[in-house]
Amino acid sequence: MPTPRRQVLKSLAATLLAPAFARAQAPAAPVKLAMVESLSGPFANTGEAVYRNLLWAVERVNQRGGIKLPGGARPLALERYDSKGQPEEALAALRSAIDDGAQVVLQGNSSAVAAVLVDAVAKQNERDPRRGVLYLNYSAVDPVLTNERCSFWHFRFDAHADMRMAALVQVLRDDQSVRSCYLIGQDYSFGQAVLREARRQLGVQRPDVQIVGDELHPLGRVKDFLPYAAKIKASGASAVITGNWGNDLTLLVKAAREVGYDGKFYTFYGNALGAPAALGEAGVGRVIAVADWLPNLPTARSEAFYQSFRQRFPRPQDDYVHMRMQLMIEALAQSIEKAGSTAIVPVARALEQAQVTLAGQAGTMRAADHQFQQALVVGQMDRVGAPGVRFDVEGSGYGFRVVRVIAPQNAELPTTCRMVRPT
Known part of the structure; x- marks a missing residue:
């Protein structure tokens, strides 16, 4: 039978180990992605269509176990923020996303919105680098965004105009x-x-x-x-x-x-x-x-890719799939794993060198201006x-x-x- 002293020591050890055991059993914290798009107003249909594409891409990463990092795998979490298609609303959505812990901002439907986000993200990362974010752009194609107004924090995955x-x-x-x-x-x-x-x-x-x-x-x-x-x-x-x-x-x-x-x-x-x-x-x-x-x-891999999207979203009106959005999420996942961290500077440096292939389609990020080549x-x-x-x-x-x-x-x-x- 244990002595009172041994009982005290065992209770103390159990108390000290309990938080560590709980942390080990708790789900890994997700890497938060914030989609900032028109979800109301005249272009709401475009925002919803983008969301389906991004959701499908995120699900694919999570189904294979998430992002592999030294401390363990972490899932991606996609959250929605309504910009109403307006630059001022997009800035408010960006602030909300950062307050919610987003580490990556995704936007594309409007180059006017993209221009203010490029500037706002740069200022945020300079002012508060501990809450810095990367900006991944899948559709805003004004050429200046990767020319005169290029930014280290901005990556464009669509061909510009x-x-x-x-x-x-x-x-x-x-x-x-x-x-x-x-x-x-x-x-x-x-x-x-x-x-x-x-x-x-x-x-x-x-x-x-x-x-x-x-x-x-x-x-x-x-x-x-x-x-x-x-x-x-x-x-x-x-x-x-x-x-x-x-x-x-x-x-x-x-x-x-x-x-x-x-x-x-x-x-x-x-x-x-x-x-x-x-x-x-x-x-x-x-x-x-x-x-x-x-x-x-006309390729078998391309057809299989499209058919799998149609299975995920079977309604005809939901038929809006873009390869570049899938490649973008794959490139992000690859770059976080290569960096071995979610810290934005190492991830950005890895993303500058990203080369990604999916369903026979390939693309490479050009480091000089962060314009994806495909x-x-x-x-x-x-x-x-x-x-x-x-x-x-x-x-x-x-x-x-x-x-x-x-x-x-x-x-x-x-x-x-x-x-x-x-x-």
């Missing part, structure tokens, strides 16, 4: 049916950059093409695009070039159909979020879109079942046949970035 335009014009250059173009875009930094680069590239690649319209409209505030569509038709333009996205694109192409415009649309985002359904038969053979990946890319594809809208169109978009009956693949080395453009790195 000039890269996308170069890919589109490669196809337009060979399309001799296009004799005149109408340029239309959203009136903010990204839309202005698209139109500026369209003018420049047409001057170089197709100087014979006449620009018969050049117009900017308010972002997210136009409810009736019929007056714009009427001007496009009246101009006699054989093609429209636009970087419009979300409802601004869907309403534009719907109005064009209603006025009977029969020219082509060269778009950045005409392959999703209601645009194909809005055009219907009027878009067959006439809508061209550039992307980092398309579901009808292949681009250009597709043309057609009926599902037509040659090269096995999968449609959002249950519309229309999909995109791949007509051009641009290798990463051919999609790459020089940068003017002068990166300032922490010492």
Whole structure:
């Protein structure tokens, strides 16, 4: 029988060991990711579509055991913050995310929002490095974000506007049916950059093409695009070039159909979020879109990737999958593991060197400006079942046949970035 002294010692040991045992049994603290996006207002559908992509990517990492770190594996946790598509709201969302312990901010739908986040993240990391964050951008494609306004804390995983335009014009250059173009875009930094680069590239690649319209409209505030569509038709333009996205694109192409415009649309985002359904038969053979990946890319691994997304999100209206968002989360997971830490400077340095592959698609982060380098594809809208169109978009009956693949080395453009790195 134990003596009273031994009983006291055993009780004391149990008391001292209990917290350590509880910590060992407790779930590992997650690495918090904060998605800052429009979840209300005119572009809410774009935010929800992005969330599905990011959620799927995070689930894939967690299903294989999470992030492997020296102290044990840690899961990723994705949290949502509504920016309402406004820079001021995005800043408030960023502050909330940091207060909630987020270590990585994810945003992309709006270059205007991206610009304020780049500055705000840099100031946060300088002012309070213990609560520093990295900013991963999957869609904000104003070229200045990885040129004049590049930041060590910002990484872009989409091709910027000039890269996308170069890919589109490669196809337009060979399309001799296009004799005149109408340029239309959203009136903010990204839309202005698209139109500026369209003018420049047409001057170089197709100087014979006449620009018969050049117009900017308010972002997210136009409810009736019929007056714009009427001007496009009246101009006699054989093609429209636009970087419009979300409802601004869907309403534009719907109005064009209603006025009977029969020219082509060269778009950045005409392959999703209601645009194909809005055009219907009027878009067959006439809508061209550039992307980092398309579901009808003719490879077995690409098809399996797309099919697995459709199994996860079976509703036709949820059909909006982007390879770049998957590669982005894979690159982040890889970089945290390589750094052996969630500290933002080691992770950023590892992310600068990231090389990632998924479902046969590959990409590399360029350290000079933090612009991801990957292949681009250009597709043309057609009926599902037509040659090269096995999968449609959002249950519309229309999909995109791949007509051009641009290798990463051919999609790459020089940068003017002068990166300032922490010492």
